[in-house]
Amino acid sequence: MSYIWKQTIPAGGKWSGRIGRGKSVTFTAQESGANVSVLLYNIHDLTERYNMPDTLKAQHTAHLTKGHVLMSDNGRALASIISDTIGWHDTISGYTTRSLTHQKYGASTYQESRNEWRRNGEENFSMELLRNGLTARDIVPNLNLFSKVYCDEEGNMNFVSSHCKKGDFITLRTEMDLLFVLSNTPNPLDLRGTYPSVPIEITVDEAAPVSSDDYCLNFRPENKRAFENTWSYDLLLGNKTLSTI
Amino acid sequence: MAVFNRVESNRNIENAIYDETVLAGDGWMHELKPGQALRIIDIEGNQAADTLFFDAENLEDHYSAVSTIANQGNIYLSTGTVLLSQSGKELVKIVADTCGRHDTLGGACSAQSNTVRYAHDTLPMHNCRDTFMLQLSKYDSRYTKRDLAPNVNFFMNVPVTPSGGLTFDDGVSAPGYYVEMEAINPTLVLISNCPQLNNPCNNYNPTPIRLVIWDSL
Ligand SMILES: [Zn+2]
Numbered sequence: 001m002s003y004i005w006k007q008t009i010p011a012g013g014k015w016s017g018r019i020g021r022g023k024s025v026t027f028t029a030q031e032s033g034a035n036v037s038v039l040l041y042n043i044h045d046l047t048e049r050y051n052m053p054d055t056l057k058a059q060h061t062a063h064l065t066k067g068h069v070l071m072s073d074n075g076r077a078l079a080s081i082i083s084d085t086i087g088w089h090d091t092i093s094g095y096t097t098r099s100l101t102h103q104k105y106g107a108s109t110y111q112e113s114r115n116e117w118r119r120n121g122e123e124n125f126s127m128e129l130l131r132n133g134l135t136a137r138d139i140v141p142n143l144n145l146f147s148k149v150y151c152d153e154e155g156n157m158n159f160v161s162s163h164c165k166k167g168d169f170i171t172l173r174t175e176m177d178l179l180f181v182l183s184n185t186p187n188p189l190d191l192r193g194t195y196p197s198v199p200i201e202i203t204v205d206e207a208a209p210v211s212s213d214d215y216c217l218n219f220r221p222e223n224k225r226a227f228e229n230t231w232s233y234d235l236l237l238g239n240k241t242l243s244t245i
Numbered sequence: 246m247a248v249f250n251r252v253e254s255n256r257n258i259e260n261a262i263y264d265e266t267v268l269a270g271d272g273w274m275h276e277l278k279p280g281q282a283l284r285i286i287d288i289e290g291n292q293a294a295d296t297l298f299f300d301a302e303n304l305e306d307h308y309s310a311v312s313t314i315a316n317q318g319n320i321y322l323s324t325g326t327v328l329l330s331q332s333g334k335e336l337v338k339i340v341a342d343t344c345g346r347h348d349t350l351g352g353a354c355s356a357q358s359n360t361v362r363y364a365h366d367t368l369p370m371h372n373c374r375d376t377f378m379l380q381l382s383k384y385d386s387r388y389t390k391r392d393l394a395p396n397v398n399f400f401m402n403v404p405v406t407p408s409g410g411l412t413f414d415d416g417v418s419a420p421g422y423y424v425e426m427e428a429i430n431p432t433l434v435l436i437s438n439c440p441q442l443n444n445p446c447n448n449y450n451p452t453p454i455r456l457v458i459w460d461s462l
Contacts, residue, residue, distance in 0.1 A: 047390045052311075053352020056411055058361050062350070063409035073374075073393070075357030088409060092320065092350060094311030097333060137305040138391055139331055151405045155321040155346075157314065188315050226361045 095121025280461025
């Protein structure tokens with residue numbers, strides 16, 4: 001796979017960075033059982049961020065896969081899922097905290113465990129948000145790439161342990177200039193007794209412009225309107241459009 | 246079929262310390278002290294009471310939909326649900342509920358999301374996020390759009406299927422149905438009585454809600 005940038009995030013690790021629009025961002029699980037918690041913000045207006053309810057209700061879905069668009073609280077397309085080998089990514093289960101991680105996997109400190117200490121989503125997010133001028137106040141419901149959590153008829157949430165295989169990947173196409181905040185920490189509903197994060201490889205490449213037959217654009221009429229809102233925004237900012245339509 | 250958790254309250258409206266009706270499209274913000282109870286009454290049925298909660302001792306700590314549902318392992322709110330803040334603090338607990346199920350995945354309507362869900366020309370229509378922002382701007386100048394976290398939709402039914410679908414159903418609430426919650430810690434409650442005219446759930450007819458508060462028992 002070609003790329004202009006590559007990075008591996010180890011188990012428990014975190015990363016934040018700005019990725020411009022028109023890029024393809026591929027996350028690949030280096031072992032089975034991966035989970036990477038993701039927050040997304042508009043670089044030019046950090047109060048605009050990924051909105052879980054708007055994304056789900058516009059697309060009548062409770063899970064994310066190829067074709068879905070990740071929408072902001074301002075009705076715009078932040079990124080679209082242009083390929084996915086796994087069929088289901090979670091966005092309703094949140095992120096781990098220090099107390100939850102201690103409770104499930106046992107207390108662990110850097111003093112004792114060095115780089116093997118068990119880090120959590122809330123603290124990883126908080127540090128990377130602060131680095132970018134935000135605070136814990138800006139944490140919103142996140143994506144949990146590679147995790148499947150389904151609900152039964154009574155609404156009980158069920159984590160599927162065997163969902164993610166080694167080599168599974170998902171590719172996001174950035175539709176705006178985005179701040180990514182990543183925490184490679186377990187899904188809070190993961191039932192396994194051992195701390196299950198596995199390394200994630202991220203590669204970034206140039207994406208082809210959005211054409212009129214684009215899968216994500218045509219997935220639902222709602223998606224088309226979210227793209228149109230992003231393109232209007234670009235027009236007013238004086239950005240060159242990324243669409244060929 | 247889903248199990249609905251219907252539990253009636255022992256509290257009597259004659260003993261209440263506060264009783265107010267909020268019209269469709271209006272907002273309301275009020276602080277609950279620990280032990281105080283708030284009842285939201287769906288006067289005409291199938292109205293959506295879009296509600297946010299804040300830690301009154303730390304305005305930056307808002308309600309967390311995902312922490313609340315992951316903590317109880319169930320996506321629907323009803324009697325027994327403890328509503329948590331972003332930091333994990335216990336804000337309020339639902340103690341009675343004659344509706345039996347409430348949504349917290351569907352979020353609040355906004356001008357921008359209406360353009361995505363319905364049509365670009367819905368942009369000027371009144372919406373819950375505008376109501377939230379007006380109330381927050383009146384309450385404390387420190388509030389900004391950053392504080393608009395995904396909320397609770399009392400009386401709304403948004404079923405999720407095992408195959409990962411999400412739909413908007415109606416018929417769960419009825420005239421006079423209510424939900425009642427007790428504050429565990431000092432909590433600011435922010436309500437937008439939804440003005441949504443595009444949603445078939447309330448038969449395209451938003452209606453008033455009634456808010457009643459009791460002191461701690
Ligand atoms: Zn609304």
